[in-house]
Amino acid sequence: MKARDVVVVDGVRTAFGRAGDKGFFWLTRADDMVVKVIRELLRRNPKLRPEMVEENIWGATTQEGDQGLTLGRTSVILAGLPESCAGFSVDRMCAGGLTAITAAASEIALGACDVAIAGGVEHMGHHPIGATMDPNPRFLTERLVSEDALVMGKTAENLHDMYPDITREMADEYALLSQKKAARANAEGKIQKMMVPMTVYTREGWIVADRDQQPRPDTSMEGLRDLKTPFRVHGKVTPGNASGLNDGAAGVLLMSADKAAEIGAVPRMRLKGYAYAGVKPEIMGYGPIPSTRKALARAGLTMDDIGAIELNEAFAVQCIVFMKEFGLKFPYDERLNPMGGAIAFGHPLACSGPRLVLHLMSTFSERPDVRYGITSLCVGLGQGATAIWENIDS
Ligand SMILES: CC(C)(COP(=O)(O)OP(=O)(O)OC[C@H]1O[C@@H](n2cnc3c(N)ncnc32)[C@H](O)[C@@H]1OP(=O)(O)O)[C@@H](O)C(=O)NCCC(=O)NCCS
Numbered sequence: 064m065k066a067r068d069v070v071v072v073d074g075v076r077t078a079f080g081r082a083g084d085k086g087f088f089w090l091t092r093a094d095d096m097v098v099k100v101i102r103e104l105l106r107r108n109p110k111l112r113p114e115m116v117e118e119n120i121w122g123a124t125t126q127e128g129d130q131g132l133t134l135g136r137t138s139v140i141l142a143g144l145p146e147s148c149a150g151f152s153v154d155r156m157c158a159g160g161l162t163a164i165t166a167a168a169s170e171i172a173l174g175a176c177d178v179a180i181a182g183g184v185e186h187m188g189h190h191p192i193g194a195t196m197d198p199n200p201r202f203l204t205e206r207l208v209s210e211d212a213l214v215m216g217k218t219a220e221n222l223h224d225m226y227p228d229i230t231r232e233m234a235d236e237y238a239l240l241s242q243k244k245a246a247r248a249n250a251e252g253k254i255q256k257m258m259v260p261m262t263v264y265t266r267e268g269w270i271v272a273d274r275d276q277q278p279r280p281d282t283s284m285e286g287l288r289d290l291k292t293p294f295r296v297h298g299k300v301t302p303g304n305a306s307g308l309n310d311g312a313a314g315v316l317l318m319s320a321d322k323a324a325e326i327g328a329v330p331r332m333r334l335k336g337y338a339y340a341g342v343k344p345e346i347m348g349y350g351p352i353p354s355t356r357k358a359l360a361r362a363g364l365t366m367d368d369i370g371a372i373e374l375n376e377a378f379a380v381q382c383i384v385f386m387k388e389f390g391l392k393f394p395y396d397e398r399l400n401p402m403g404g405a406i407a408f409g410h411p412l413a414c415s416g417p418r419l420v421l422h423l424m425s426t427f428s429e430r431p432d433v434r435y436g437i438t439s440l441c442v443g444l445g446q447g448a449t450a451i452w453e454n455i456d457s
Contacts, residue, residue, distance in 0.1 A: 122159025
């Protein structure tokens with residue numbers, strides 16, 4: 064059976080809140096954020112009749128409470144999609160949303176369905192990272208992994224150890240640039256275009272959540288230099304050169320290229336290929352290197368063919384390692400995260416993959432000269448995730 068072409072027609076996200084009681088989503092349910100994204104995708108695509116959506120897949124790292132009960136199915140019912148639409152949830156931690164997208168794309172490619180919605184959500188305020196984890200004691204008693212493997216910030220310190228030439232100053236320089244690029248993209252209105260404003264109840268009453276809470280456009284090298292290193296005494300990873308703890312939801316509308324043509328929907332990007340790969344859990348930030356190498360090789364491409372890269376900035380060090388391994392210019396390579404990344408916007412775990420896809424889609428529409436782009440993330444317990452996309456406007 065020949066695989067069918069799969070295209071992304073649209074995508075949208077909520078604003079990202081800060082996790083915790085100061086965040087604007089503190090009193091909002093995660094599944095309601097998913098519903099908001101689905102409803103907005105339907106509203107913005109009137110050529111798509113709701114009964115055409117056959118599959119609804121959502122990634123979330125914590126699959127309980129307002130992120131439990133199989134979000135992919137609960138959100139079908141809550142969003143008013145027809146009951147004929149199937150749905151399920153996936154968990155690949157930070158790559159949960161990207162996994163939802165590649166799972167949906169694979170179904171479409173194989174002819175199992177024509178139209179799907181896929182995305183990711185994480186309410187890190189309601190589900191603090193690792194709060195309910197219960198790792199098998201064998202991990203530690205049998206030394207299958209070191210204790211570091213379970214604390215992401217420590218894995219980033221380990222990556223610094225592996226690349227001693229990457230200094231804290233370099234990590235801070237990278238972080239500053241992410242904040243500056245994000246501030247510019249925000250000022251140019253590019254980020255707002257990817258968002259659906261959501262009216263939410265907060266302790267201050269009703270507000271419209273329509274701007275990310277995490278970015279710090281006033282960041283300076285001096286400010287970064289003074290920050291503590293919470294993961295290791297005299298370490299290199301700080302709150303300034305790490306991603307934050309956030310709440311957010313993002314999703315995309317996928318269909319077969321034939322279905323898009325049939326209903327007159329405008330395809331924006333085509334999935335060229337994807338790959339996942341495992342690495343040592345203690346250096347999980349290294350994951351995007353083997354997954355990207357594998358995805359490129361399988362697609363018959365090299366990094367020279369790639370004109371835009373959306374790499375999740377879990378930690379600055381992990382991005383600098385990627386830059387070194389693929390020969391990108393440090394600190395600035397115009398191909399990498401041109402609108403900034405998770406250090407500025409925040410990183411609501413499973414939501415970040417679809418957020419990267421939205422950024423890439425925005426770059427594609429501005430840059431018809433760019434034919435191929437990638438979205439890539441590192442994943443807790445040692446994985447990398449990479450998807451390669453083709454710009455249909457090129
Ligand atoms: C690093 C981390 C522990 C910091 O958490 P936090 O202490 O709640 O973070 P805050 O935003 O309160 O920042 C801490 C301090 O740094 C300061 N700060 C943060 N970013 C800054 C910046 N860019 N410039 C100047 N100061 C900054 C804050 O103002 C705050 O200062 P204060 O203590 O004087 O108020 C947390 O963000 C984290 O765990 N990140 C990684 C998340 C993760 O592992 N994700 C999964 C990846 S695989």
